[in-house]
Amino acid sequence: MSPQQKALFLPKKQGNFEIGSRTIPSPGAGQLLVKIQSAALNPIDYKIKDTGMFVTDYPAILGNDIAGIVEEVGEGVNNFRKGDRVLAHGKSAFQQYTLTVASFTAKIPSSESFDSAATVPLGLDTALMGLYGNHFGAGITPPWTKSASGHESNKPIVILGGSSSVGSYAIQLARLSEFYPIITTASPSNEELVRNYGATHFFDRNLSGKQLKAAISRITDSPIGIVYDAISLPETQSVAWELLANNGTLVLTVSASVKEDEGKGRKVIQTLASPSVPQNQELYRSSWAVVEQWLSEGTIQPNKYEVLPNGLEGIIGGLERMRLGQVSGAKLVAHPQETQ
The missing domain is CATH 3.90.180.10 (Medium-chain alcohol dehydrogenases, catalytic domain)
Known part of the structure; x- marks a missing residue:
């Protein structure tokens, strides 16, 4: 037997x-x-x-x-x-x-x-595919490739739900990609946690879209080209949509409740963090090859x-x-x- x-x-x-x-x-x-x-x-x-x-x-x-x-x-x-x-x-x-x-x-x-x-594994892979995937993400250049240096420096990014597993890894990857400022939302009790991951600016997750937009405009006047909504509830999606600049990309972990608008060119992408999907395999092979090093060096916590x-x-x-x-x-x- x-x-x-x-x-x-x-x-x-x-x-x-x-x-x-x-x-x-x-x-x-x-x-x-x-x-x-x-x-x-x-x-x-x-x-x-x-x-x-x-x-x-x-x-x-x-x-x-x-x-x-x-x-x-x-x-x-x-x-x-x-x-x-x-x-x-x-x-x-x-x-x-x-x-x-x-x-x-x-x-x-x-x-x-x-x-x-x-x-x-799943938290990191979801954050990673949402940022770097060409099919299921924003398609930015991965920071572990030779051609990546400085591509995203001084570009702002907003990550909603920074204390979630996916949000925490999205913050850390945004730091690796040299985004600035890295703006996140979470409960006030998790502010120190998200700052330790690399968030440069923190806001209470209970702020409305208007309040958050006004607060962010005091930090940066650069357009917000990427919002990663790690929570992806209908209410967080509508906040994210309000923040997103023309031609920007909203990355979600579930299906969209907001609708893309062709006039402003804003895109909505539902990421799919499955290594078995053929379109994902090349990116995941290259990222998993550096996971041990990232953990060993403390690059990813x-x-x-x-x-x-x-x-x-x-x-x-x-x-x-x-x-x-x-x-x-x-x-x-x-x-x-x-x-x-």
């Missing part, structure tokens, strides 16, 4: 999570088998449960943020070996073992724990986090807290190996 592992299943569309057993898979070419030590939760996980979006086959195992230990290396993988500590943007993180694609996996530097590393109790079981209550808006400025992390 094949070796078994515990997993958190979503048995049917809009069903309730259940703990069950399944076979531990074997890696194919270009893959790694990872024993998951830490798996982070994301808003998309409870949205999938509530709506059935993105998933067609059930029972399903959700989760994208993986940190763990390489157990087995697939054919053609030369840069990882058994025992490596790794983080990855993968699928089916809510189980004890999973397969990752080596191209979207990085080693965890000794300065970071499994928990901190697990907060990185992981999110603050809270560890959930009871292994995979703890994910159920954690997702409910996220759905109710009870989590702020931190990422929830589960330990699959602690499942009873």
